[in-house]
Amino acid sequence: MSQKKEQYKLISQELLKFIGGKENVQGAAHCATRLRLILDNNDRADLKAIEKIDLVKGVFIAGDQLQIIFGAGTVNNVYDAFIEETGKGEMSLGEVKAVASQNQNWFQKSIKSLSDVFVEIIPGLLAAALLMGLTGLLSQQGIFGEQSIVEMYPALAGLNRFIQIASTGIFTILPLLVAYSATKRYGGSPVLGLVIGAIMLHPDLANAYSAANGSVEPEVINLFGLKVELVAFQGGIIIALMMGFVTAKLDKFFNKKIPDMVKLFLSPISTVIVATFLLFTIIGPIGRELANIVTTSLLWSTENLGIVGYMLFAGIQQIIVITGLHHVIGAVEAQLIVDTGRNFIMPLMSIALIAQGGAVLGYLYLKWKDDKTKQICISSFGSVLFGISEPAIFGVTLKNKFPLIAGCLAATLGGAYIYITKVSAIGFGATAIPGLAIVAAENNGHLHYLIAHLIALLAGAIFTILYGKVKLKIK
Numbered sequence: 001m002s003q004k005k006e007q008y009k010l011i012s013q014e015l016l017k018f019i020g021g022k023e024n025v026q027g028a029a030h031c032a033t034r035l036r037l038i039l040d041n042n043d044r045a046d047l048k049a050i051e052k053i054d055l056v057k058g059v060f061i062a063g064d065q066l067q068i069i070f071g072a073g074t075v076n077n078v079y080d081a082f083i084e085e086t087g088k089g090e091m092s093l094g095e096v097k098a099v100a101s102q103n104q105n106w107f108q109k110s111i112k113s114l115s116d117v118f119v120e121i122i123p124g125l126l127a128a129a130l131l132m133g134l135t136g137l138l139s140q141q142g143i144f145g146e147q148s149i150v151e152m153y154p155a156l157a158g159l160n161r162f163i164q165i166a167s168t169g170i171f172t173i174l175p176l177l178v179a180y181s182a183t184k185r186y187g188g189s190p191v192l193g194l195v196i197g198a199i200m201l202h203p204d205l206a207n208a209y210s211a212a213n214g215s216v217e218p219e220v221i222n223l224f225g226l227k228v229e230l231v232a233f234q235g236g237i238i239i240a241l242m243m244g245f246v247t248a249k250l251d252k253f254f255n256k257k258i259p260d261m262v263k264l265f266l267s268p269i270s271t272v273i274v275a276t277f278l279l280f281t282i283i284g285p286i287g288r289e290l291a292n293i294v295t296t297s298l299l300w301s302t303e304n305l306g307i308v309g310y311m312l313f314a315g316i317q318q319i320i321v322i323t324g325l326h327h328v329i330g331a332v333e334a335q336l337i338v339d340t341g342r343n344f345i346m347p348l349m350s351i352a353l354i355a356q357g358g359a360v361l362g363y364l365y366l367k368w369k370d371d372k373t374k375q376i377c378i379s380s381f382g383s384v385l386f387g388i389s390e391p392a393i394f395g396v397t398l399k400n401k402f403p404l405i406a407g408c409l410a411a412t413l414g415g416a417y418i419y420i421t422k423v424s425a426i427g428f429g430a431t432a433i434p435g436l437a438i439v440a441a442e443n444n445g446h447l448h449y450l451i452a453h454l455i456a457l458l459a460g461a462i463f464t465i466l467y468g469k470v471k472l473k474i475k
Contacts, residue, residue: 007054008081014053015082019066020044022086030079033379033391037066052372057379060394069391071379117182117241118330124170124177131167132426135160136441174338175200175233175240182244188251192268196247196275197240205232228280235338239279239287246283247275291335307419310348314415315408317352321389333428342424342440347449350387350431351414351456352407357384358460359407360392363400365461366468387431402471406463414456421448 026038050059058069070078138149138160150160176197183193206218211231219230254267333343364377380391397404423445427438439449
């Protein structure tokens with residue numbers, strides 16, 4: 001046996017020792033950097049002991065998975081050795097996530113399911129946002145001079161128009177995509193989700209925006225004694241989420257209750273008719289009110305709480321990440337973009353994340369002579385730069401408490417700068433360095449985005465170092 005294989009075998013044996021043995025392992029998988037384990041009882045895992053195992057750069061429990069950071073490449077070798085040592089069959093990452101969700105309570109499952117709905121859609125939204133950022137750079141005045149790039153180089157006008165069309169396409173059918181993804185996520189036929197999404201955007205219905213501003217008078221029909229306005233649901237993200245859930249439940253209900261002989265045609269038509277009736281009579285009106293409440297509340301907070309509201313959100317955002325509730329924010333961001341064209345939440349989330357990165361750097365400075373801590377800090381900070389804060393939180397800041405607090409305080413300063421400079425985004429799903437691509441260009445947005453991050457990063461490091469020095473003096 002080679003020296004490397006022997007090393008990975010020893011790591012696996014030590015790991016088994018500190019997670020409660022083979023009998024406590026339900027399954028294992030790995031992503032690019034982390035070994036992900038599903039245990040029968042997470043309480044049997046000794047996280048402090050696992051951290052001291054050779055090559056381990058961090059360990060934390062998230063989504064009911066024990067996640068151990070080994071780094072790219074290394075994790076593949078450790079995983080192979082672990083599977084061989086335990087005798088467990090290999091599992092895909094998706095299978096591990098599915099098993100993990102079985103151990104969650106109803107609230108955790110609900111939050112995760114909302115996140116899952118947007119997982120399939122986010123690549124399209126991100127592509128659209130990046131294209132919107134590109135056309136913004138080409139067509140906006142004041143970025144590279146008094147004239148826009150298109151004005152300086154008219155030959156680019158056609159390309160810019162092409163990019164504009166490509167960038168807005170997904171937003172014209174976003175409710176349809178959300179209804180499709182939600183129906184699929186909740187166990188219904190995805191095609192029925194597409195049908196309901198198409199009904200929501202049917203061209204014979206009055207445009208929702210035109211009806212709202214009074215330029216179009218919607219048709220009103222009598223449906224079983226109910227007066228129903230035939231208005232479409234452009235921008236109805238929350239409605240589409242609700243309809244996807246309802247469509248999936250109806251599909252499963254009719255498939256269960258209708259005899260096999262007539263199920264093939266009677267079940268789908270029953271689902272579509274009932275779902276459409278609920279769309280126009282109950283879910284649509286309720287969903288519109290919910291969307292209005294969400295958007296109005298957020299806008300109210302920015303107008304009335306002002307800088308305090310921004311600082312507060314930025315300060316607690318990474319605490320929300322620890323609870324897992326941050327997955328819901330994507331739906332709110334999507335609704336904001338649809339209603340206002342801008343997303344002020346993304347820059348706040350990004351500076352909250354980078355402030356934790358600053359705290360990691362501060363802790364790295366304090367523990368520079370500790371090789372193990374150095375490895376964890378450097379790898380987790382690398383993740384932060386690309387919008388992933390969990391390794392930093394669970395591997396460094398939360399574990400040591402005071403860096404987490406220092407990072408949260410630093411984020412409030414970044415939040416204040418975001419408010420003062422009015423930085424916003426034209427999309428969602430990307431933060432930190434990737435987030436630069438979806439920052440709105442007006443008011444020198446990209447420059448202020450970078451300055452806000454620098455403030456949060458430096459403040460996070462300085463606050464952590466200062467507190468650490470005081471703590472050492474007291475000791």
